[in-house]
Amino acid sequence: MVKDMTHEEISLYIINTLTENKKAEFESALDELQPYDVAAIYKELPEKQKSRFLLYLKYDLLADLMEELEKSEQLELLNMLGIEKSSKVLDLMDNDDLATLLHELSPEKIDSLLSEMDTKESNAVKDIMSYPPETAGRIMTNRFVWIRNYYTVREAVDKLKSFAEFAETLNYLYVIDEDSKLVGVVSYRDLLLAGEGDRIDNIMFERVISVTVTTDQEDVAKTVERYDFISVPVVDENHVLLGIITVDDVIDVVIKEANEDIEKLSASGKAIDFDTKTLVAAARRLPWLILLLFIGLISGRIISSFEDTLKQVVALTFFMPMIAGMTGNTGTQSLAVVVRGLISHDIDKKVIFRLIMRELGVGISIGATCAILISIIAYIWQGSLTLGFVVGSSLFFTLIIGTLAGTIIPIILYRIKIDPAVASGPLITTLNDIFSLLTYFGIATMFLHYLM
Amino acid sequence: MVKDMTHEEISLYIINTLTENKKAEFESALDELQPYDVAAIYKELPEKQKSRFLLYLKYDLLADLMEELEKSEQLELLNMLGIEKSSKVLDLMDNDDLATLLHELSPEKIDSLLSEMDTKESNAVKDIMSYPPETAGRIMTNRFVWIRNYYTVREAVDKLKSFAEFAETLNYLYVIDEDSKLVGVVSYRDLLLAGEGDRIDNIMFERVISVTVTTDQEDVAKTVERYDFISVPVVDENHVLLGIITVDDVIDVVIKEANEDIEKLSASGKAIDFDTKTLVAAARRLPWLILLLFIGLISGRIISSFEDTLKQVVALTFFMPMIAGMTGNTGTQSLAVVVRGLISHDIDKKVIFRLIMRELGVGISIGATCAILISIIAYIWQGSLTLGFVVGSSLFFTLIIGTLAGTIIPIILYRIKIDPAVASGPLITTLNDIFSLLTYFGIATMFLHYLM
Numbered sequence: 022m023v024k025d026m027t028h029e030e031i032s033l034y035i036i037n038t039l040t041e042n043k044k045a046e047f048e049s050a051l052d053e054l055q056p057y058d059v060a061a062i063y064k065e066l067p068e069k070q071k072s073r074f075l076l077y078l079k080y081d082l083l084a085d086l087m088e089e090l091e092k093s094e095q096l097e098l099l100n101m102l103g104i105e106k107s108s109k110v111l112d113l114m115d116n117d118d119l120a121t122l123l124h125e126l127s128p129e130k131i132d133s134l135l136s137e138m139d140t141k142e143s144n145a146v147k148d149i150m151s152y153p154p155e156t157a158g159r160i161m162t163n164r165f166v167w168i169r170n171y172y173t174v175r176e177a178v179d180k181l182k183s184f185a186e187f188a189e190t191l192n193y194l195y196v197i198d199e200d201s202k203l204v205g206v207v208s209y210r211d212l213l214l215a216g217e218g219d220r221i222d223n224i225m226f227e228r229v230i231s232v233t234v235t236t237d238q239e240d241v242a243k244t245v246e247r248y249d250f251i252s253v254p255v256v257d258e259n260h261v262l263l264g265i266i267t268v269d270d271v272i273d274v275v276i277k278e279a280n281e282d283i284e285k286l287s288a289s290g291k292a293i294d295f296d297t298k299t300l301v302a303a304a305r306r307l308p309w310l311i312l313l314l315f316i317g318l319i320s321g322r323i324i325s326s327f328e329d330t331l332k333q334v335v336a337l338t339f340f341m342p343m344i345a346g347m348t349g350n351t352g353t354q355s356l357a358v359v360v361r362g363l364i365s366h367d368i369d370k371k372v373i374f375r376l377i378m379r380e381l382g383v384g385i386s387i388g389a390t391c392a393i394l395i396s397i398i399a400y401i402w403q404g405s406l407t408l409g410f411v412v413g414s415s416l417f418f419t420l421i422i423g424t425l426a427g428t429i430i431p432i433i434l435y436r437i438k439i440d441p442a443v444a445s446g447p448l449i450t451t452l453n454d455i456f457s458l459l460t461y462f463g464i465a466t467m468f469l470h471y472l473m
Numbered sequence: 474m475v476k477d478m479t480h481e482e483i484s485l486y487i488i489n490t491l492t493e494n495k496k497a498e499f500e501s502a503l504d505e506l507q508p509y510d511v512a513a514i515y516k517e518l519p520e521k522q523k524s525r526f527l528l529y530l531k532y533d534l535l536a537d538l539m540e541e542l543e544k545s546e547q548l549e550l551l552n553m554l555g556i557e558k559s560s561k562v563l564d565l566m567d568n569d570d571l572a573t574l575l576h577e578l579s580p581e582k583i584d585s586l587l588s589e590m591d592t593k594e595s596n597a598v599k600d601i602m603s604y605p606p607e608t609a610g611r612i613m614t615n616r617f618v619w620i621r622n623y624y625t626v627r628e629a630v631d632k633l634k635s636f637a638e639f640a641e642t643l644n645y646l647y648v649i650d651e652d653s654k655l656v657g658v659v660s661y662r663d664l665l666l667a668g669e670g671d672r673i674d675n676i677m678f679e680r681v682i683s684v685t686v687t688t689d690q691e692d693v694a695k696t697v698e699r700y701d702f703i704s705v706p707v708v709d710e711n712h713v714l715l716g717i718i719t720v721d722d723v724i725d726v727v728i729k730e731a732n733e734d735i736e737k738l739s740a741s742g743k744a745i746d747f748d749t750k751t752l753v754a755a756a757r758r759l760p761w762l763i764l765l766l767f768i769g770l771i772s773g774r775i776i777s778s779f780e781d782t783l784k785q786v787v788a789l790t791f792f793m794p795m796i797a798g799m800t801g802n803t804g805t806q807s808l809a810v811v812v813r814g815l816i817s818h819d820i821d822k823k824v825i826f827r828l829i830m831r832e833l834g835v836g837i838s839i840g841a842t843c844a845i846l847i848s849i850i851a852y853i854w855q856g857s858l859t860l861g862f863v864v865g866s867s868l869f870f871t872l873i874i875g876t877l878a879g880t881i882i883p884i885i886l887y888r889i890k891i892d893p894a895v896a897s898g899p900l901i902t903t904l905n906d907i908f909s910l911l912t913y914f915g916i917a918t919m920f921l922h923y924l925m
Contacts, residue, residue: 024680053680057699182666192644192661192703209644209661214634228476228505246728247509249721251644251703268720269701275724276698279731280813286739287809295814295824299834306806307839313802314843317795318850325791338790339777342797342906343769350765354758357739361732362747372747382751387759391766398770454794 024053032062039066039073047077056082060089075101084113087122091296095122099134108137115162116142117270120149149264157241158234160274161255161264168194170204170222174215177207195254195262196225203229203254203262231256234263238274245271282360286353316451320345320458327462334472336403337465340412341458343395347416348423348457349450351387355380355427356449363435377428384424392417407471415464419457426452476505484514491525499529508534512541527553536565539574543748547574551586560589567614568594569722572601601716609693610686612726613707613716620646622656622674626667629659647706647714648677655681655706655714683708686715690726697723734812738805768903772797772910779914786924788855789917792864793910795847799868800875800909801902803839807832807879808901815887829880836876844869859923867916871909878904 026034031050038047051059063086066074075098078086083102087095087110099107111119111134123131123146135143145163152158166184168177177194194212196205205225215224231254232241245253245268255264297305324331324341331337359376396413400406427449465472478486483502490499503511515538518526527550530538535554539547539562551559563571563586575583575598587595597615604610618636620629629646646664648657657677667676683706684693697705697720705723707716749757776783776793783789811828848865852858879901917924 053678055682055700178665181662209665210633213630213661213664226505230507246721246724248507249719251720267701268703268724269698272694272698272720272724272727275727275731279728279735283731283735283738283809283813286735287805294810295828295831297831299831300838302810302831303835303838303842306803306835307842309806310799310802310839310843311846314795314799314847317798320794320798321791324794325788328787331790332784332787335780335784336777338783338793339773341790342772342776342793342910343766345794346769346772346902346906347762347766350762351758353739354761357735358746358754361735376747379747379749379751379754383755383758386752386755387762390755390759391762394763395766450798454798458794 028058028061031058032065035062035074036066036070039070039077044077048079051078051082056085056089059086064090064094072101080109080113083110087114088118092122092125104133104137107134108139111137112139112142115164116145116149117160117162119146120159123150124154152234155238156234157232157236157238157255157266158263160238160241160270161234161266163264165252165265166194167197167262168207168221170196170198170225172221173217174212174219174221174224175217177221178212178217181209181212192251195229195265196221197262200259201261203231203256203260205229206254229254231260232266233258239278241266242271242274242278246275286357286360313451317454319451320454323455323458323462327466330462330466330469333469334408334465336405336408337411337462337472339403340395340399341461344412344416344419344461345454345457347391348419348453351384351420351423352427352449352453355383355424356431359428359431363431368435373432376432377425380424380428381421384421387424388417388420391420405472407468411461411465411468411472415457415461418464419453419460422456422460423453426456480510480513483510484517487514487526488518488522491522491529496529500531503530503534508537508541511538516542516546524553532561532565535562539566540570544574544577556585556589559586560591563589564591564594567616568597568601569612569614571598572611575602576606604686607690608686609684609688609690609707609718610715612690612693612722613686613718614722615716617704617717618646619649619714620659620673622648622650622677624673625669626664626671626673626676627669629673630664630669633661633664644703647681647717648673649714652711653713655683655708655712657681658706681706683712684718685710691730693718694723694726694730698727738809738812765903769906771903772906775907775910775914779918782914782918782921785921786860786917788857788860789863789914789924791855792847792851793913796864796868796871796913797906797909799843800871800905803836803872803875804879804901804905807835807876808883811880811883815883820887825884828884829877832876832880833873836873839876840869840872843872857924859920863913863917863920863924867909867913870916871905871912874908874912875905878908 031054035047035050038044038050054062059082063071063074075083083106087098090098099110102110114122123134126134135146138146149159149161149163166181168180172180181194192209194207194209195203196207198204205222205227206229207221207225211224230244230248230250232244234255234257236255241253244250245266250268252265252267254262255266256262362376392413395416396409399412400409403409430449430452483506487499487502490496490502506514511534515523515526527535535558539550542550551562554562566574575586578586587598590598601611601613601615618633620632624632633646644661646659646661647655648659650656657674657679658681659673659677663676682696682700682702684696686707686709688707693705696702697718702720704717704719706714707718708714814828844865847868848861850861851864852861855861882901882904
C-alpha cells in the first residue's frame with residue numbers, strides 16, 4: 022500500500038488511519054516501514070494523535086521506535102505509556118540502547134524502571150551498565166543466537182528459527198563449547214550452502230577475531246573497520262562469549278568519536294548540537310574560553326615586559342598578530358594530522374621518531390619559505406633591512422617551534438594515556454603564542470640598536 | 474594450526490613455510506587468516522620472501538590482498554606479478570576498489586591494465602569510473618546476487634550457491650522484475666526461515682530503500698546509518714538495479730569525510746598522514762599558510778593605521794592578542810558545531826533561523842561574562858578604569874561578532890553549495906582578527922582622550 026508513497030503521503034495516510042480508527046490499515050502500513058521512518062512520522066504527529074499512535078503500535082514496534090528517539094523523547098514516551106506497558110517495551114529493547122537510556126538517570130528512576138522489567142532482561146542491562154563507559158561491554162548486545170559446536174546444520178537452523186525475532190539481524194552464528202567459550206563462527210551463507218546433516222564444527226571458521234568487554238570502543242571500531250565485519254563477538258578474560266557488537270553501533274561510534282575529536286580540536290564544548298539550549302551551550306563553551314582568556318593575558322604580560330622595545334619601534338607591533346597567528350596555524354595543522362593518525366595507526370617508537378623527523382623537516386621547509394617571503398615584504402613596506410631580517414628570522418624559528426609543539430605535545434599526551442585531542446587545540450595555540458612572542462621580541466631586542 | 478598463535482608467531486611460521494618450500498602448510502595457514510592479516514604479514518616480509526609469497530598465493534587471495542594495500546603498494550605488487558597474472562587478479566577485485574586504484578593513473582596505464590582483463594569485468598570498471606567522484610556510483614560493487622521475483626526459495630538458494638564465491642559477503646538478496654527494476658529484498662535469514670517451495674515475491678519485503686548512482690556518498694552514509702543497513706542497493710533513474718554498496722565501504726566513507734572535515738577546519742592540507750613524505754606534506758600545507766600570512770598582514774595594516782593611538786597608549790597592545798585570539802576561538806567553536814551539525818541534520822529555513830538566534834544568545838552570554846571579567850582584570854592590572862571599559866566593551870562586541878561570523882559564514886557557503894568546511898577555518902579566524910582589531914582600536918580611539 023505505502024510502497025510507492027512519499028514520506029509526506031505516508032504521514033497523511035497514517036494520520037488518516039488514526040483519526041478514522043482504521044487499526045488494520047494502520048498496522049499493515051507500519052509493517053512496511055523502517056524504524057527510522059516510524060520515528061520520523063511519530064515526531065511529526067500532532068500531540069493528540071501521538072497517544073493513539075502509541076496505543077496502536079505493537080510492543081516490538083514500540084521498542085524499535087524507542088531505539089530511534091533522543092533521550093528526552095524516550096522519557097516522554099515512557100511517561101505516556103505508563104509503567105506497565107513501559108516495562109514490556111524496555112524488555113524488548115536492545116540492552117545496549119537501554120543501558121544508554123538509563124545511564125544518566127537518577128538511581129531511583131533506574132530502579133523503578135528496572136523493577137518492573139523481566140528479571141533476566143534487567144539483569145542483562147545491569148551487567149552492561151557495570152562496564153566502564155566507552156568500552157565494548159557498554160555497546161554489546163546479548164540478543165544474538167549462539168550454537169554449540171556439536172550441532173548439525175539442521176539443528177543450528179532450527180535454533181535460528183525459534184529465536185528469529187529475538188536475535189538482531191546479522192549474518193553470523195557464533196559457536197561455543199561446553200564451557201561457553203567462543204570456538205568458532207558460521208555465516209548464514211555457510212549454513213545455506215552446507216548439507217543439512219553437516220556438523221557445525223566441520224564447517225565453522227575457527228580463528229574468530231574477538232574483542233574483550235574492556236576493549237575501548239575506538240579499538241572495537243578499528244577492528245570492525247579493518248576486517249570489514251558485520252559484527253564482532255565480545256568475550257571475557259576466559260574467552261567466554263558474552264555478547265556481540267553490530268556494525269550499526271560501530272558506525273555510531275565512528276561518528277561520535279570523530280565529532281568528539283572535532284569538538285576537542287576546536288574547543289567547542291562537549292556535545293553541543295543544533296538542539297542544545299542557548300544557556301547550556303554557552304555554559305559548555307565558557308570554561309575553555311575563560312581559560313584561554315587568562316592564557317591570552319600571559320601573552321599580554323610578555324608584550325608588556327618588552328614595553329621599552331615596543332615604544333621605540335612601534336612597527337614591531339604590526340607583525341605581531343601575523344607571527345603569533347602563523348605559529349598557531351602550523352601547530353594546529355600538525356596537531357590535526359597527529360590526532361587523526363593516532364586513530365588509524367598502531368604506534369611504536371619507530372613510527373613516532375619518523376613522524377617527528379618528518380614534521381621537523383616540514384617545519385624547516387615551511388619556515389624557510391615563509392621567512393624569505395615576509396623579509397621581502399617587511400623590507401618593502403617599512404624600508405628597513407634590519408626589520409625584514411628580524412621579522413623573517415623570527416618567523417623561521419617560530420614556525421619550526423610551532424610545528425614541533427603541534428606534533429610532540431599530542432604524542433606525549435597519548436603516551437601518558439590522555440586523549441591527545443583533549444587539551445591540545447587551545448593548549449597548542451596558546452603555547453605557540455607565548456613561544457612566538459618570546460622569540461620575536463627576543464630577537465627584536467637583540468637587534469634593537471640597529472632597528473632604531 | 475595458526476588458530477591460537479599471535480600475529481608474530483604466525484608471521485614466523487609463514488616465513489618458515491616459504492623458506493622451506495612447504496606450500497601445503499602455507500596454504501592451510503593462509504586459509505585461516507583474514508585479508509587484513511594477510512596484508513599485514515605481506516608488508517612485514519623481507520623483500521626476497523615477497524615474490525615467493527605472491528607465487529604461493531591463489532588468485533582470490535591475491536585479489537583480497539590487493540584490496541587491503543595502499544595505491545603505491547598495489548602498483549608495486551602488480552609489477553611483481555607481471556601483466557598476465559595481474560589481469561587475472563584485477564578481474565577478481567571488487568570493482569569499486571579497482572576503480573579507486575585506476576582513478577589517478579595515466580590514461581595509458583589504465584588502458585594497458587584494462588586491455589588484458591576480462592571484457593565484462595573491464596566494462597564494469599569503466600562504468601563505475603564514469604560516475605562523478607564521491608557519488609554512490611563510484612563506491613558501488615556489481616558483485617552481488619540478484620534474484621527474480623518469480624523464483625522459489627529453493628531456486629534462490631541454488632543461485633546463491635552457484636555464485637557463493639562471486640558475491641560479497643552480505644545478507645540480503647535483491648529482487649528484480651523482468652525489466653531489471655528493483656522490486657524487493659529478501660534476507661538470508663528469511664530464506665532460512667521460509668519453506669523451500671515458497672515464492673520469493675510472497676516473502677520479500679517490497680518497500681526497499683535505495684540510493685541512485687548520483688547520490689552523494691555522504692548521503693549514502695547517512696542512509697545506511699539511519700536505517701542500520703548492512704548494504705544498500707543502487708539504482709538508476711528508471712529504478713534499474715545497478716549495484717550495491719556495503720556497510721564496510723560506508724564506514725570508510727564516514728572516516729574519510731570526518732578526516733576531511735578536520736583537515737579543512739584545521740587547514741592542515743589535503744590527505745596528509747603518517748606516511749606522507751616531508752616535501753609533499755610541506756607543499757600541501759604551504760598554500761594555506763601563505764594565504765594566511767598575507768591576511769595576517771591585513772591585521773598589521775590595520776594596526777599601523779592606528780599607530781598614533783598605539784604610540785600614546787602602549788598598554789593597548791597588551792590586550793591585542795587576547796582579544797583577537799578570543800574572537801577567533803568563539804568563531805571556531807561555532808563553526809565546528811555548524812559544520813558537524815550540517816552533516817547529520819536536514820536543513821531548512823526554520824532550523825537556520827533558530828540556530829542563528831541560539832548562537833546570538835550564546836555570543837551575548839559569553840561576551841557579557843568575559844567582558845566583565847576582563848574589565849576587572851584590566852583595571853586592576855593597569856589601574857585605568859577607562860582602559861578596563863575599552864577592553865571589556867570591545868571584547869563584548871567582538872565575541873558576539875565572532876560567534877555570528879562562525880555561524881553565518883558556513884551556512885552561507887552551504888547554501889551556495891560550497892562545502893562549509895572548505896574555507897571557513899582560516900577564513901573565520903582571519904575575518905575575526907580583522908573585525909576584532911577594528912572594533913578594539915575603534916573604541917580605543919573614541920576614548921583616547923580619557924585613556925591618556
